[in-house]
Each structure stands twice: as C-alpha cells, then as structure tokens.
Amino acid sequence: MNPARASWFGPAALGLLCLAMFGDVLLAPGGRVFGLESTDMAYQFLQWRDFGFAELARGNLALWNPHIYGGAPFFGGMQSALLYPPNWLYLVLPVEVAANWTIALDIWLLGAFMFWWASRRGLHPFAAFVSAALLMFCAPHFLRVASGHATNLAAMAWVPLIFLCIDEWLRTQRAGWCLLGMLAVAMQVFAGHPQYLYYTGLVAGAYALLRLAESGVGRPRAAAGLASIYAGGALLAAVQLLAGFEATSETVRDVPLPFDLAASFGFPPENLLTFLAPGFFGDAPRVSYWGRWLPWEASGFIGVGGLMLAVYGVAGTRPDGRRAMLAATGISVLLATSPDTPLFRVLYEWLPFFDKFRASGKFIFFTAVFLTLFAGFGLDRLLREARLPRRALIGAAAMVFALCAGAAMVRLIDWHPIVALSLASGQTYMHPSRYLDTAFIQGAAAAASNGLLLSALIVVALAALALWGRVERRAVFVVGALAVAELFIFARLHRPTFNSENDRVALVRVLLAKHPGDYRILNAAHPNSAMVTGAYDGWGYDPSVTRRYAELMQWTQGEDVSIASQHMTFHDFHRLHSMLRLKYRIEESAGVARITPTKVAPMKHLELIGGYRVRTGRDSILAALGEPDFDPLKEVILEREPHPAPVAAPARGRAVVTRQGTDFLEIDADVSAPSLLLVTDAWTPAWRALALPGSAAERYELMPANYALRAVPLGAGRHRLRLQYAPTSFRLGAAVSLLAWLAWLAAGVMLWQRTRNLRHA
16 A cells, blocks of 8 residues: 555544444434443533533633532632633534534544554554554553543544653654644543543653653653643643633632542552453453452453453564653553552652542553554564464464363352452442352352453454465455454443433423522532533532532531542531532432432522631531531631621621623622622632722732631622632633644644755655
C-alpha cells in the first residue's frame, strides 16, 4: 500500500469499526445512551452537559453551578469540559444524541492517533490498524463506556498522540512535533479528567527521560523540546488550568485523601489473569464480577490474540526506544498495582499531587497502550518474515498447556475459599450474600475454567494460522483479523445502554410544579438531576463541593469533619439545614420514592439579621453553631468584625433578588438599621460584592458567614449590589491562553511556510 493510501486507510477502517460497534444506537431514534444506568453517565454527565452547554448556547460560560451543593464551582471543576471541541456537539444535538456521538468520536480519535503513532514507527498499515483497534476495544479503555466515564474516554484519546510527538521530536528534531504535542496536552486538559492528565504526565515523563537517555547527541536541545510540549500545552490551556487550580483550592479536592481512600481501586495483582481470561473473576454479561474493586478498574484484557502478538513483538523485534517502551510498560504495571505494595506509601507521601487521587489501577491503561503497540510490531514481523521461529511455536504450546492445566485445576479445587478471599478483602461491590451462594460460586468457577479453555483455543487457532502463513502469506492477515474480532466481540458484550428518561426526574418536576418557591431539596439518589429540572439541591455528585460546605454538612450528620468529601450518607434532617433552605428530602426504598418535608421551615434566600458573634477556626465556629441558643434567624457567626456592625432594631427592612444568573445575584435592599445581609448560598473567596448605581454605599465587603454561607454588612439606607463569582484565575488564564494560541498559530504558520519554501527550493 502506498503511503498516501495508507494515511487514510487506518482512520477510515477504524471509523467503520466504530460504526459497527455503535451504529445501532447512533443512528436510531430514541433516548438510549451508552453506559450502565447506575454509573456516571446517568448520574452526572448527562446533567452536567445539559446545564453547561445550554448556558453556553445562551452565550454564558458558566463559572458557577447554583443547582448543587448550595452552589459550587462549575467551569473550574474541570469535568464540565466546556472547551473540549468534541463536546461542542452538545450545542447542536440533543443531550442523549451528543453523549453517544462524543463517546464514539473519542474512541475513534484514540484509534486514529494510535494508528498514526504505529505507522510513524514503520509498521505495515494493517499491523498499525490492528494495534489501534486493539487499543480501542481493550478492557482498560472500552469498559469506561459501561461505567459512563465520559471524561476518562476523552482524556485517554490523546495519549497516543502525546507519545507520538515525543518519539517524532526525538527522531527528527522538527519543531512542528512540539507544537502538535502542545495541542495534544491542551486537548487532554480540556477533556476534563485531571487524574488521567496527571498520570499521562508521569508515564510520558518517564518514557521521555528514558528515550532521552538513549539518544547520543543534542540532549540539551532535545530535552528543551520535550519540556516545551507540556509547558506549551499548559499555556494553551491556562484558562482551564488556572481556573481549575483556584476551584480546587476551594473544594474538597484540595485536601489529601485519607491513605485508605487514596489506596482504593488499585489494580489487584491477581487480576493480571484478566490479560488472558477477562471473565476469570466474573463479568457483567454472564457472571457478576466478584473480584476486588470494579471491572473497569481491574481488567487488563487486550485480547488473547493481542497478548500473543505483543509477546512475539517484544521477543522478536528491536524497534527504536524498545528499552524505554518496556520500562514504561513495567512502570505502569508497578504503579497500577502499587496499593498492594510498600511503594504506594512512598508515592503517597513524597510524590506531589499523588495523594489527591484514588484508583491507581488507571495506570493499567498505559500498559495496554504499549502492549498493543508491541502487538503491532509482532504482527508486522509476521507480515514481513516468511518463517515462524520454532521457539514461538514452543512458547505457544507451553501457553496452551498452562491454560488447560489452569482450567483443570479450577475445576478440581474448592472455589469457596478463593471467592471468600475477595469478600474478606473488604474491597468488593457485589452483595455479600452472593459470596455464600454455592450455586453462584460453582458458576463462577465454571466461568473461570471455561475462560481459560477458550483462551487456549484461541492460542491454538492463532498458532495454526501463523503456521499456515508460511505457505500462504494472506493467512497472516487472518491472524490480525482474528485478534481484532476477539476484542470486538468482547467489547460488544460490554456495551450496555440505558433509557435516559428517569422517573425520579419526573417526580422532582411534579414536586416543583406543586410547590414553587426558592428552596432546596435533598435528593440523595439523583442530586445532579437538579441541573435539568431547575431545582436547587443541597447535595450533589461530584468532587466540586466546596470544602467548607462539605464540612458543615458532615458536621450536621455527626460525622468527622476532617474527612468530609463528596461521599456522604444523610441520616436525618438537622435543624440548621433550615439555613441552607432545605425544604424536602427525597428518599428511595425498594424502588419507591418518598418525599419528606423538613422539620424546620427553610430560611429565605436573603435574610437581614441584627446579631452576630465572631469566632475563628473551624472547630470554634461549628461549636458556636451547635450551641442550643444559636438561632440562625437572629444571629450570624462571623470570622471578623463587620463594618458597619449591625445593631438591634425592631424592624430591619427588606431585601430581594432582582436578577440572577449562574454566576451572579443582583439585590435591592431597603435597610432601616445596620444589618447583616445573609445569603443562604455557599461561600468561596472568589465571590465579590459590587455596588450598583444608586446604592447607598460605594463598596461592600462579602465575608463567610455560619462557616459556609455568605454575608454582607449593610448600613441603613437603600442598597443596590451585585454578588458575583469572579475568580481572578479565570481572567488571568483567559489572557494567557489567548496570547499562547496566537503565538502557537503564528509559529505553526511560520513552520508551514518554511517547509513549503524548502520543498519548492
């Protein structure tokens, strides 16, 4: 195949594969959405995209989300992903349709970039295609569809392009590759998953340093180019990064996770068996997953054919950077399994930002990236060589024997103690009763044994096809096709859909219609649905909750405030939930929803209050709030003296919201005596109070009140003011990004012109 034809062969063929995988839903009417109904697509991303892009379509880039957590950062929460280009489909398509197409597009992008990387490394176009298809449909990547991890899929798509740019810069020293690498890093930032951005940086950094160590000349220039990829990408995405850093400083993300939580969702070492048998510990379509953690964090399956080709590629080829590739593969496995080793404690305590994330099992994706590339090298070798080495056949025979022996052993031994080990770990999500169900355990053992036998059959088939390739070269293409077909079938079996129409959303709409007003609900089962119903929820489903608000809510439930996070169980109403405007709680039991009113009537959005106390420090403030004589309608707990100070008075006047949006409130207040204007919304330092024309004061001070809310001291008179969420980081980041994009475009044009002139010369 000539180079021109090869350049479009791979992306086009991968596009057809995506259509074969997703076309029945992409092209069909209705509200079906890819993913499980109990995961993030249903509980988070549909609502986020509906809210964020509906606002963007109206010309408003929402920095603040008033619908959950009493208000929380939105754009700076990163997962809003408003600037990620594929997500702009939400501006023109219904939310459900856009969700499906963006998933398919991100998966295709991953494959296209992988094909390009493999092709630039000299692989035969068909070998590059197989490598890309294996990565698209491998378990560490594709199972994110079932889990509804839209931002994960988006961030993963750009990983091969980053590695391609590292390789090509080191090989050619052409600045264009650094510019393209900057673009890839910026897109990964905009994709909205900080953890994959961070993990990619760690693995790419290790790989780049190893490649750099292999190079013999020009290391300072080469190192500068490598550094520019991430530095330039950060500048291009500064508007998102700086807003993200400031929002993080305001939310629970800023606090290191407790060690046990950070160590959760690692890749269990025993799950290395999933590289050969994906259902060894159960899988969703047939036998419930009974292993540790969840399958999308704990499966490494790249296909038996893919693994065989990868082993053949590792053993029989010597591509540039081979040692760096092998080392990066080993590093990613080590990092993925680190929670089960002493290494994790070292990383947790010494590696910056490592303690901010859980689920180090995500590193296994990078293992899959390098293994599928090695699989491409293995297939390329089969395509180019006329013989199959005897040691390869011996290795295949040994693998078949080991798999059959393993299958027999599973059948012979008692499977109860093995299943019990998973339950004893405390790291399982299947109902404990299933671990005691003899019928289930027998079914799990049979599934594990059959999985090993199926893998053995696939090895036999691949070896036979490779032998046939000695006399009929086209048989090698069947080897690659079989490897792709195996993973395609696996992926298709793990591609669930759900109906986006939710009965609980309809219930909230009915509630709001019957009881209009400016109050909050506590819908613990579906809190993010407030973004599509127009409700205001006292809780949410995202780590964007402000730290003070989370700690206050944790305190109302009698829990340790030092470990407050987005994960909370609400036992009962607290009397101070009234100052959060909570009016109803929606609970589910046995599939039936029940609406319960609060015990104390909710306060208004704006309250004028004449009493206050000053306390400093979280514990002191919460203690003051907990005193029996504290009445939120009569006094406010402040952290410094207000100016002007409120005074006792029989009447205080009135305050009303005259206009509001996602990021602002405009307020008119007629105040008869100096008072505190209490705003029953979440506070962060980025909120400002500005005087509007005709106001009695030229400036206002916005301060934290009752630990997590907002207050503005007002003197007597007529006040017109605007409360606005205005993070400095957003304005600064926007200016930096604008200049960076102009510089990037100018550099790109200059390089293009220089290249064109050299060609003409």
